[in-house]
Amino acid sequence: MLEFTQQIVNGLSLGAIYALIALGYTMVYGIIKLINFAHGDIMMVGAFVGYFSLTLLGTNIFVAMIAAMVTCAVFGVLIEKIAYRPLRNATRIAALITAIGVSLFLEYITIFLLGPSQKVFPESAFPIKAYAVGGLSILNKDVFVFVLAVALMLILQYIIKWTKTGKAMRAVSLDREAAVLMGISVDKTISITFAIGSALAAAAGVMLGIYYNTINPLMGIIPGLKAFVAAVLGGIGIIPGAMVGGFVMGLLETMVSGYGNSLYRDAVAFGVLIFILLIKPSGIFGEDTGEKV
Amino acid sequence: MDEINLMEISNLDKSFGGLSAVQDFNFQIAENELVGLIGPNGAGKTTVFNLITGVYKPDKGSIMFKGENLVGLLPYTICARGVARTFQNIRLFNDLTVLDNVKIATHKDVPYGLMGAILRSPGFFRGEEEIEKEALKYLEIFNLKDKKDELAKNLPYGEQRRIEIVRALATKPLLLILDEPAAGMNPQETQDLMELIRYIRHEFNLTILLIEHDMSLVMGVCERLYVLDYGQVIAEGPPAEIRSNKRVIEAYLGEDVG
Amino acid sequence: MQKVKNKWRKFASEILILAAIFTLVQYLVTAGLLNQYFQINLASMCINVILAVSLSLINGFTGQLSLGHAGFMAVGAYVAAIMTNMLDLPFIIGILAACLAAGLAGFIIGVPTLRLKGDYLAIATLALGEIIRVTLQNIDYVNGPAGIMGISKLSTWPWLFGGVVLTVVVIVNLVNSSYGRAIISVREDEVAAELMGINTTKYKVLAFAIGAMFAGLAGALYAHYFYIIKPETFNFLKSFDILVMVVLGGLGSTTGAIIAAVSITALTAALQPFPAIRMILYALILIIVMIYRPQGLMGNKELSMKTFGRIWGGRN
Ligand SMILES: Nc1ncnc2c1ncn2[C@@H]1O[C@H](COP(=O)(O)OP(=O)(O)OP(=O)(O)O)[C@@H](O)[C@H]1O
Ligand SMILES: [Mg+2]
Numbered sequence: 001m002l003e004f005t006q007q008i009v010n011g012l013s014l015g016a017i018y019a020l021i022a023l024g025y026t027m028v029y030g031i032i033k034l035i036n037f038a039h040g041d042i043m044m045v046g047a048f049v050g051y052f053s054l055t056l057l058g059t060n061i062f063v064a065m066i067a068a069m070v071t072c073a074v075f076g077v078l079i080e081k082i083a084y085r086p087l088r089n090a091t092r093i094a095a096l097i098t099a100i101g102v103s104l105f106l107e108y109i110t111i112f113l114l115g116p117s118q119k120v121f122p123e124s125a126f127p128i129k130a131y132a133v134g135g136l137s138i139l140n141k142d143v144f145v146f147v148l149a150v151a152l153m154l155i156l157q158y159i160i161k162w163t164k165t166g167k168a169m170r171a172v173s174l175d176r177e178a179a180v181l182m183g184i185s186v187d188k189t190i191s192i193t194f195a196i197g198s199a200l201a202a203a204a205g206v207m208l209g210i211y212y213n214t215i216n217p218l219m220g221i222i223p224g225l226k227a228f229v230a231a232v233l234g235g236i237g238i239i240p241g242a243m244v245g246g247f248v249m250g251l252l253e254t255m256v257s258g259y260g261n262s263l264y265r266d267a268v269a270f271g272v273l274i275f276i277l278l279i280k281p282s283g284i285f286g287e288d289t290g291e292k293v
Numbered sequence: 294m295d296e297i298n299l300m301e302i303s304n305l306d307k308s309f310g311g312l313s314a315v316q317d318f319n320f321q322i323a324e325n326e327l328v329g330l331i332g333p334n335g336a337g338k339t340t341v342f343n344l345i346t347g348v349y350k351p352d353k354g355s356i357m358f359k360g361e362n363l364v365g366l367l368p369y370t371i372c373a374r375g376v377a378r379t380f381q382n383i384r385l386f387n388d389l390t391v392l393d394n395v396k397i398a399t400h401k402d403v404p405y406g407l408m409g410a411i412l413r414s415p416g417f418f419r420g421e422e423e424i425e426k427e428a429l430k431y432l433e434i435f436n437l438k439d440k441k442d443e444l445a446k447n448l449p450y451g452e453q454r455r456i457e458i459v460r461a462l463a464t465k466p467l468l469l470i471l472d473e474p475a476a477g478m479n480p481q482e483t484q485d486l487m488e489l490i491r492y493i494r495h496e497f498n499l500t501i502l503l504i505e506h507d508m509s510l511v512m513g514v515c516e517r518l519y520v521l522d523y524g525q526v527i528a529e530g531p532p533a534e535i536r537s538n539k540r541v542i543e544a545y546l547g548e549d550v551g
Numbered sequence: 552m553q554k555v556k557n558k559w560r561k562f563a564s565e566i567l568i569l570a571a572i573f574t575l576v577q578y579l580v581t582a583g584l585l586n587q588y589f590q591i592n593l594a595s596m597c598i599n600v601i602l603a604v605s606l607s608l609i610n611g612f613t614g615q616l617s618l619g620h621a622g623f624m625a626v627g628a629y630v631a632a633i634m635t636n637m638l639d640l641p642f643i644i645g646i647l648a649a650c651l652a653a654g655l656a657g658f659i660i661g662v663p664t665l666r667l668k669g670d671y672l673a674i675a676t677l678a679l680g681e682i683i684r685v686t687l688q689n690i691d692y693v694n695g696p697a698g699i700m701g702i703s704k705l706s707t708w709p710w711l712f713g714g715v716v717l718t719v720v721v722i723v724n725l726v727n728s729s730y731g732r733a734i735i736s737v738r739e740d741e742v743a744a745e746l747m748g749i750n751t752t753k754y755k756v757l758a759f760a761i762g763a764m765f766a767g768l769a770g771a772l773y774a775h776y777f778y779i780i781k782p783e784t785f786n787f788l789k790s791f792d793i794l795v796m797v798v799l800g801g802l803g804s805t806t807g808a809i810i811a812a813v814s815i816t817a818l819t820a821a822l823q824p825f826p827a828i829r830m831i832l833y834a835l836i837l838i839i840v841m842i843y844r845p846q847g848l849m850g851n852k853e854l855s856m857k858t859f860g861r862i863w864g865g866r867n
Contacts, residue, residue: 086842090841090846093802094846095841097799100795101837103834104830104833104834105831105834105835105838107830108829108831108834109831111830221788225787228674229674232670232671232674236670263685263689263695264685264689266681266685267685267689270678270679270681270682273678274675277667277674278666281666281671282671283671293343293348293384346746348746368742368745369745369746369749372747377746377747378746384740384742384743386735386739387739387740388739388803388851389739393732397735397736397747398747398748400729400732400748401749407725410725410729410730410731411721411728418558421728424729464747464748
């Protein structure tokens with residue numbers, strides 16, 4: 001039982017990171033129905049910005065995180081403007097291919113500029129301590145990641161529920177034409193969505209740097225994919241779904257590595273996804289809307 | 294009813310969430326009859342069509358067609374049993390030619406096998422010729438033969454509506470159900486359509502059920518009408534009777550009933 | 552009568568052109584005029600054409616977004632390599648077994664997942680492709696992550712050429728038949744197709760299984776050309792590569808898929824000397840082509856002899 005609780009503790013921080021990334025996927029999907037495959041790479045960019053802020057500028061971890069979030073927010077907005085906006089009325093698959101292009105671009109331009117090797121997150125930025133709590137070993141980095149991620153999610157919830165911007169985002173997701181008639185600027189709302197989603201991914205990137213201690217230009221691919229799976233698991237386009245999906249993925253992953261063969265880790269996550277889609281084709285929180293004929 | 298009914302619907306119920314779209318719907322149609330289903334917007338007419346053709350599953354009730362219950366069958370099987378339809382919001386295969394649209398509807402009786410198609414057997418070429426001849430025959434009737442190579446999406450609205458009927462006809466149905474076939478047509482086109490409906494009914498020995506808002510068309514061609522309001526049948530009978538029915542007039546409240 | 556004559560004339564000219572291409576390359580290879588570099592790229596082209604054309608049946612004609620094609624390629628590659636390398640069976644048996652196994656995998660995966668729509672189907676197929684890869688990583692019989700090495704190089708030009716011709720002929724003939732129209736109607740409007748008597752589930756699964764089968768063929772040819780197969784080779788990024796070819800070529804255009812597969816392979820080869828910027832350029836090309844030509848090179852049109860005739864102003 002203790003062992004099990006320990007696994008849950010380990011899984012929570014990873015789950016929180018997945019949830020943060022999944023939120024960006026889901027928000028973008030909700031508003032322009034695009035699977036933004038470059039989202040994981042935005043997270044990678046965030047991790048590198050954080051890294052350079054820590055090493056070159058010698059800032060503390062909070063400043064590094066804010067620097068990463070701001071930079072990536074700008075990146076996200078630019079990517080949407082340059083690459084996705086021209087395709088807003090094209091087929092979904094054309095937009096998907098563009099997203100794949102953006103993803104490859106971010107990965108390989110980073111390799112071109114910084115080299116393919118991995119970078120070690122400076123130890124001094126976040127000295128690791130372990131606490132013993134009732135037989136459990138809890139690392140300060142896990143607590144930090146978890147608390148910060150949850151705080152960001154609460155802020156996001158607040159923005160979406162209570163601010164004008166959030167209301168505009170929901171309106172555009174629900175019915176773009178109606179939102180236009182109500183005087184909402186669709187372009188601006190979409191830009192804001194990308195900014196927020198990318199900032200969350202950047203925070204997740206820095207957290208992953210702390211969590212795994214190393215970062216590299218291709219680090220966004222697998223967590224990005226898993227976060228996407230998390231978003232679909234919860235019901236893509238649905239914000240609480242992404243959070244739940246993220247935690248489910250994180251917990252599953254640590255459970256499988258903890259108890260079974262870690263080589264099967266990814267397969268189990270995908271297996272669960274397929275299982276859930278087969279019994280509930282639009283995810284845990286998704287509504288199965290039949291097509292109106 | 295003394296003759297045998299082609300289709301007999303009893304106690305059909307369907308609700309969406311809390312909304313009861315169709316309630317205790319009872320209906321008969323005899324072979325070769327031409328029946329109209331009318332009612333105000335949102336009365337549940339299209340839902341009845343969707344239930345008959347298997348798009349939706351009813352919550353309750355049965356749909357007996359030639360002695361077999363259609364409830365629970367998949368739409369393509371229902372089509373194979375001899376029920377074909379058109380759509381209120383046109384659903385042609387937009388990027389395909391008019392000819393291909395019609396050919397697809399003949400596929401359920403494809404005269405050659407998959408291997409024959411891949412190996413290009415003589416049977417394939419013969420079969421394709423047959424299919425083409427058949428499809429052109431239907432297009433000819435609707436005066437659309439010279440449009441055969443146009444993409445469906447490029448045709449005017451009225452012609453698209455007619456292609457939908459041709460396509461349904463090409464599945465060789467016993468019962469043809471038309472959802473607002475004259476919507477968007479001008480009076481002349483509507484008039485021509487009425488003629489056509491009468492013609493195909495005799496030519497192909499069809500039974501026809503149609504939804505229509507254009508009262509002149511309904512009153513002109515239908516032998517019997519069902520009036521639906523809030524999911525329930527409020528009147529049933531020949532047009533002349535319906536025209537003077539008090540409940541019907543109330544339901545349409547101010548709308549022009551004839 | 553005239554029609555029949557035309558049919559035969561067309562058939563004969565096609566055979567003639569194919570035979571000419573085949574003999575020319577065969578001559579160049581045997582005479583040693585085609586160096587190793589060109590031969591490798593030629594083999595890649597053939598394999599990519601098979602992959603792109605087979606995926607275009609699923610994504611382009613049936614309209615079902617599949618992101619797991621590399622998984623079926625993996626099944627084919629492994630099954631074929633086991634047959635020839637480990638069981639010492641002839642290559643043709645290896646190929647047939649690869650096609651059968653991949654086709655079966657397509658069928659088994661297709662039946663439950665093809666109920667899903669759009670993006671949900673995309674992610675489910677991606678996940679299944681990855682499950683195939685991870686499973687291979689965990690099977691000791693095929694050396695886990697290290698993969699199978701020392702596979703005999705049996706994919707000679709006749710096999711590669713034959714594979715391409717077979718794939719293209721089967722898929723083109725299928726698409727241009729009543730069965731193909733049924734498949735395309737699913738893409739156009741699934742609900743309407745079903746109501747016009749098309750068993751849409753059946754045709755989705757059929758297209759998926761046939762597409763998977765040819766991906767298996769491509770895998771078998773790949774394994775017996777490049778000596779080594781590793782699970783990692785067949786990850787979801789490989790599926791993306793194939794998808795890119797199909798979309799750049801134009802969804803629903805077989806000739807488009809062929810042209811895109813050939814040109815992307817050539818482009819990748821041409822950029823080989825510049826490893827640093829190769830992927831950056833590739834990414835930029837993807838983005839730019841999609842922005843300026845989102846329907847792909849060919850849209851859903853086909854390039855045919857007739858098109859050439861028109862362009863050159865020759866007789867019809
Ligand atoms: N798939 C569905 N999901 C939820 N509600 C539905 C669905 N289909 C129909 N409805 C509802 O059922 C009711 C009946 O709709 P239906 O389309 O059958 O009306 P109708 O008589 O055909 O109207 P109209 O003349 O406008 O075509 C409407 O309130 C409609 O909103
Ligand atoms: Mg209606």
